[in-house]
Amino acid sequence: MTMTQEIMTLGVIVLVTMFTRFLPFIIFSSSRPTPDYVQYLGKVLPSAVFGFLVIYCLRDVTFYSGTRGIPEIISIAIIAMIHFWRKNMLLSIAVGTISYMVFIQLFF
Numbered sequence: 001m002t003m004t005q006e007i008m009t010l011g012v013i014v015l016v017t018m019f020t021r022f023l024p025f026i027i028f029s030s031s032r033p034t035p036d037y038v039q040y041l042g043k044v045l046p047s048a049v050f051g052f053l054v055i056y057c058l059r060d061v062t063f064y065s066g067t068r069g070i071p072e073i074i075s076i077a078i079i080a081m082i083h084f085w086r087k088n089m090l091l092s093i094a095v096g097t098i099s100y101m102v103f104i105q106l107f108f
Helices: 003-027 036-058 070-086 089-107
Strands: none
Touching: 036 070, 036 089, 070 089
16 A cells, blocks of 8 residues: 555544544434433443353363363353452453463463
């Protein structure tokens, strides 16, 4: 790509990103109440995404061969304990990821 094409590409990326960030504030202004279905999605989607992540991460785990499955189960237990204790999804994901990496690198 030439320098002009790179600048144009970057400009389009910036404009599209800004548009997608500003669009909810344009559609759902503060003068009107937020629709019930948007509030419902705001409540259920984080948990649904978290559930999909668990299923996606465990799809190739073989629980019947070698030590496979043990670090995953321990990490899931740690994630559940942290989440029930602190109720912070970001903290749960971070601690779970770090614990899994520690188990894989040091113990399994």
